[in-house]
Amino acid sequence: MIRFDGVSKAFGATRALDGFSLAAGRGLVYGLIGPNGAGKTTAMSILATLLLPDAGTATVDGLNVVDRAAEVRGRIGYMPDFFGVYDGLRAGEYLEFFAAAHQIPVQRRPGLVKTLLELVNLPDKAGVYVDSLSRGMKQRLALARCLVHDPDVLILDEPASGLDPRARAEMKEIIRQLKRLDKTVLISSHILPELAEICDRVAIMEAGKLVVSGPVAEITAVSQGARRLCIEVLDRATELAGFLSTRPGVSEAHADGTAAGFFFSGDRKEQAALLQAVIEGGWSVVECGEVRRNLEEVFMAVTGEGGENIDGN
Missing domain, CATH: 3.30.70.100 (Alpha-Beta Plaits)
Known part of the structure; x- marks a missing residue:
């Protein structure tokens, strides 16, 4: 469903990605793990068609993210690690705005907004101003926004960042629901125990390279x-x-x-x-x-001592 083949990307003298390769099939929750600067966000941005790779190819459902970017955007939902809000918009209006941007027919929008707010456990927040919501609610609303056009692939960059334990638990359950809907989810997080709970497979990155990848139980x-x-x-x-x-x-x-x-x-x-x-x-x-071992032990082992030979792709 999503694939990186030898992708490289540099910013000046810094190589953010260096021959990065990874593949994830339909209906899988795939976690990206790595220290700051490992290249996780760069990889996600390339897959989301926001950055061009210097070398290699990235595809979504067989579509090259460079040559067929418009089609790729119709099949992905991207949630960056920073959530921007629109002052003066209520939660329902916020989702209607993005439904219009995705050319969802007007008559379908009210029902769609209701369904999405229920999915992310915000059924009573349609009339509440977005900027008055808690951080956890904003994160869930951002996830609902990613689902407006019913994408096959979700790219979630640190979706639980800054959330309290209850909000993180709610986010985990929503991601499990997305898996049950046969969505492919690529997710990055620094909260390693929680990735182990929700991911089918994980990939550990360091210095723009893939160090370890495979099923969580195997790793x-x-x-x-x-x-x-x-x-x-x-x-x-x-x-x-x-x-x-x-x-x-x-x-x-x-x-x-x-x-x-x-x-x-x-x-x-x-x-x-x-x-x-x-x-x-x-x-x-x-x-x-x-x-x-838990993922924290694995992460420390492979990033501190040069990696392990586990190939789960």
Whole structure:
């Protein structure tokens, strides 16, 4: 549905994007993660036809964003990280204005406005002036504005920025609803735990390049080709960690209370053999399982140590 192929963009001596490639299919929520200056907003702006790439191509539903920009704009809804309001307009009037801009027939506009306000949980705000709404309500109204022309793709740049926990929860639920409507959503955020909750896939960017991409479950389970495992025992966890560190495929073994955690690069059969060796060694195993990292741990690992080889495209 959306695709970047070797896209590069420079601003003077600064390369905002450097051979960036990414693909997301229909109905997926895809998260972009990266430090400030990683190129997230530049990538989104190119996809939204607001910037021209210096090299490479970007497409929406097979349409090149440069050669067929007008058609692309009809298929996307773009929500920038800064929400501008129009003084003197009520929320309903605000949406009607954009409906007119998208040439929605006059007779359809009242019903459309009502539907959109209900979708973003603002059903009673049609007559309220936009500039008097809370930040969270403005963000939801901005999202409703993106949906006026029923686009297939939504590009959301930091939609939860500055929102309180309740407003963030409401935004997450709206994004889940959009997924159920088979929309493709490209979303950037600095709130990594929440991205993990709502995204099907994530991509970590640094210095304009793609470092890691793939399903959330895969990325949080894998580290440099190894899975993080934990064996809980009744006692002698420190000894167990020492024993594990001598076994093939095991790295970074350590004791934590009554458990030993470690990374393991072997397959399931080798994992079973390792567990059998632990039992034969005299340890009483209570539980053995895989431990998933959170996105913050992944982000720190790949941006601080040069990245990992996970390819989910």
